[in-house]
Amino acid sequence: MAHPSIPSAAPQPVAPDPPRRSSRRRLIRRETLVGWSFILPNFAGFALLTLVPVLMAFALAFMRWDSYGSPEWLGLDNFRRLVSDETFHMALFNTVYYAAGHIPLTLLASLGLAIALNRKIPGLGIFRTAAFFPYITSLVAVAVVWNMLFNPSLGPVNQFLEAIGIAEPPGWTASTAWAMPAVIITSVWRDMGYYMVLYLAGLQTIPQEYYEAARVDGANAWQRFWHVTLPGLRPITFFVVVILTIQSFKVFDLIFVMTEGGPGRSTLVLSQLIYQEGISQGRFGYSSAVALALFFLVFIITVVQFRLNKRGES
Amino acid sequence: MATLHAPVGEDAPLAPQPSAAPRRRGARDLLRMIATYTILIFLALLVLVPFIWMISSSLKRNNEVFTVPIQWIPEEFQWSNFVEIWDRIPMHTYLRNSAFLATVITFLQVLTGSFAAYGFAKVRFPGRDALFLGYVATVAIPWQAYMVPQYIMMQNAQLTNTHLSIILIQAFGAFGVFLMRQYYMSIPDELVEAARIDGLSEYGIYWRIILPLSKPALASLALLTFVNTWNDYMGPFIYLTSNELWTVQLGLRSFVGQYDAEYAMIMTGAVLSVLPVVLVFLLGQRYFIRGIATTGLKG
Incomplete structure (x- = not known):
């Protein structure tokens, strides 16, 4: 079964001992040329438009460069400014807040959907399609519809809450306290179908014999879930958490279209700060420092996750 | 529609559910099936509510979109919205x-x-x-x-x-x-x-x-x-x-x-x-x- 994981890039054995050295070398050179000729069309674009900007971002973070002046070396000044920049603190806090809500809720929702939909009954495909549907919908449409659903006075969400007896339902995207929860709910709804697909693939990798053995031992459905399904889903859960983390920390478009970072700065996240500083204001250097901070944050969390995973495995 | 069926692991084994039982225990199975479908339909509706609301609102007049209580089916379908938008x-x-x-x-x-x-x-x-x-x-x-x-x-x-x-x-x-x-x-x-x-x-x-x-x-x-x-x-x-x-x-x-x-x-x-x-x-x-x-x- 297709198991989603980063492929091992183990070097493959080179062809066994060739008759003569020079002809072998010529062969390697030819193979290298052929190999590169395949890779080049994509690599040229990739190097120019991804690799070069990535390296540039690293350098820019240590410079002062506004859209008018010319670049000037600053050393760590940009980072010193970060430490005392209140807007940066706000954006950092909001990004962590979003991640802390989005990661566990999406994980639970997608796992729940996968388990509910992992059965063989007629018409199941329709339900899986329904669960996946939000993910293919454009972000703008999602944001526009949910903004209306969350309308504080007349929106269906608050009408429902009032109907079940909540006298003063939250103001959602109109209030600084509730805008972030509203954004998190929307994003969980949008992403859960995607991770459900990963979990469904993961569920197929658990050998059927384990369930049969558990049943022979008299385990009930809950025990089978706890002792067979969950441990079996460990690898895929790790993978889902890593991807979810990267995706959460770089969140931008959904929030931007829903709230534009507001009300106030209550949903301003790091990516939006990078955009504002770098592209709207033309402060290339400072925005790159924010970008670098974001990158290292994600990098460190990912490394910690890999470490914890390794420790948990042994 | 053939493409709607079992997108993942069509031939893969089942997880926890017991496999199809013989017809004799029909009544219990039927109940269980109804329960399963009820839960699934409820879940699907929950996920799809925003779409339903989107489509229903797109066929209303402006002043009919936010009503108390919510009107899921427009009184009169405003198909003209889909004509008008091309000019707007x-x-x-x-x-x-x-x-x-x-x-x-x-x-x-x-x-x-x-x-x-x-x-x-x-x-x-x-x-x-x-x-x-x-x-x-x-x-x-x-x-x-x-x-x-x-x-x-x-x-x-x-x-x-x-x-x-x-x-x-x-x-x-x-x-x-x-x-x-x-x-x-x-x-x-x-x-x-x-x-x-x-x-x-x-x-x-x-x-x-x-x-x-x-x-x-x-x-x-x-x-x-x-x-x-x-x-x-x-x-x-x-x-x-x-x-x-x-x-x-x-x-x-x-x-x-x-x-x-x-x-x-x-x-x-x-x-x-x-x-x-x-x-x-x-x-x-x-x-x-x-x-x-x-x-x-x-x-």
């Missing part, structure tokens, strides 16, 4: 731009991605695996981390506010290479070896043997890229300033900004912006879901 905003232009960008980017991504993946999967040369790791590593770097330098480069090349800028930044991603390589790795090397002995060049092997075998993966990549490009907001938002270059997403967003009280018309626009992707998805969802399950990565 240049929907033709937006749709054409979106379709153009999505098609060109998908074509380039599939072409260069599948080509490069052959080099990574089936040709052996020094440094190949290190290079591939470099590709994979950049997938983890958020685009936001380098979008500013990328923007400066485009500005210097005077490519901002052109469709070409969007094509360039999205057509050469590592994603396609990654997905196609994953698939090629499952094609036995012996097949390639045999073709080499028969005197086929590497390009011949790619074109006549590998590509025809990779149709499912190509379809996955094409669909994922198409939908991702169609739905993309940030790229066009940053690069495209002229209205006549805008995509559906930008057009819809700007419409909302201008006429934020025209609820019904906004929902009509939302429906139109979603419709093409829904069609593409329903036609090819098998490939779609397989593509996600093999790579686990977003584009």
Whole structure:
């Protein structure tokens, strides 16, 4: 079964001992040329438009460069400014807040959907399609519809809450306290179908014999879930958490279209700060420092996750 | 519709459920089946409520969108909304731009991605695996981390506010290479070896043997890229300033900004912006879901 994981890039054995050295070398050179000729069309674009900007971002973070002046070396000044920049603190806090809500809720929702939909009954495909549907919908449409659903006075969400007896339902995207929860709910709804697909693939990798053995031992459905399904889903859960983390920390478009970072700065996240500083204001250097901070944050969390995973495995 | 059935693991074994019981215990089974379907239908409705609300609102008058209690079925279907919107905003232009960008980017991504993946999967040369790791590593770097330098480069090349800028930044991603390589790795090397002995060049092997075998993966990549490009907001938002270059997403967003009280018309626009992707998805969802399950990565 297709198991989603980063492929091992183990070097493959080179062809066994060739008759003569020079002809072998010529062969390697030819193979290298052929190999590169395949890779080049994509690599040229990739190097120019991804690799070069990535390296540039690293350098820019240590410079002062506004859209008018010319670049000037600053050393760590940009980072010193970060430490005392209140807007940066706000954006950092909001990004962590979003991640802390989005990661566990999406994980639970997608796992729940996968388990509910992992059965063989007629018409199941329709339900899986329904669960996946939000993910293919454009972000703008999602944001526009949910903004209306969350309308504080007349929106269906608050009408429902009032109907079940909540006298003063939250103001959602109109209030600084509730805008972030509203954004998190929307994003969980949008992403859960995607991770459900990963979990469904993961569920197929658990050998059927384990369930049969558990049943022979008299385990009930809950025990089978706890002792067979969950441990079996460990690898895929790790993978889902890593991807979810990267995706959460770089969140931008959904929030931007829903709230534009507001009300106030209550949903301003790091990516939006990078955009504002770098592209709207033309402060290339400072925005790159924010970008670098974001990158290292994600990098460190990912490394910690890999470490914890390794420790948990042994 | 055949494509609607069991997108994942059609032949795979079941998880915890007991397999189909004999007919004799019919009554209990029937009850259990009704319970299962009730729960599933409830879940599906819960997920789909925003869509239902979107479609229902798109067929109402403005003043009927927010009513207490909610009216799920419009009293009178306002089909005229779907006619009127074409005059209100240049929907033709937006749709054409979106379709153009999505098609060109998908074509380039599939072409260069599948080509490069052959080099990574089936040709052996020094440094190949290190290079591939470099590709994979950049997938983890958020685009936001380098979008500013990328923007400066485009500005210097005077490519901002052109469709070409969007094509360039999205057509050469590592994603396609990654997905196609994953698939090629499952094609036995012996097949390639045999073709080499028969005197086929590497390009011949790619074109006549590998590509025809990779149709499912190509379809996955094409669909994922198409939908991702169609739905993309940030790229066009940053690069495209002229209205006549805008995509559906930008057009819809700007419409909302201008006429934020025209609820019904906004929902009509939302429906139109979603419709093409829904069609593409329903036609090819098998490939779609397989593509996600093999790579686990977003584009």
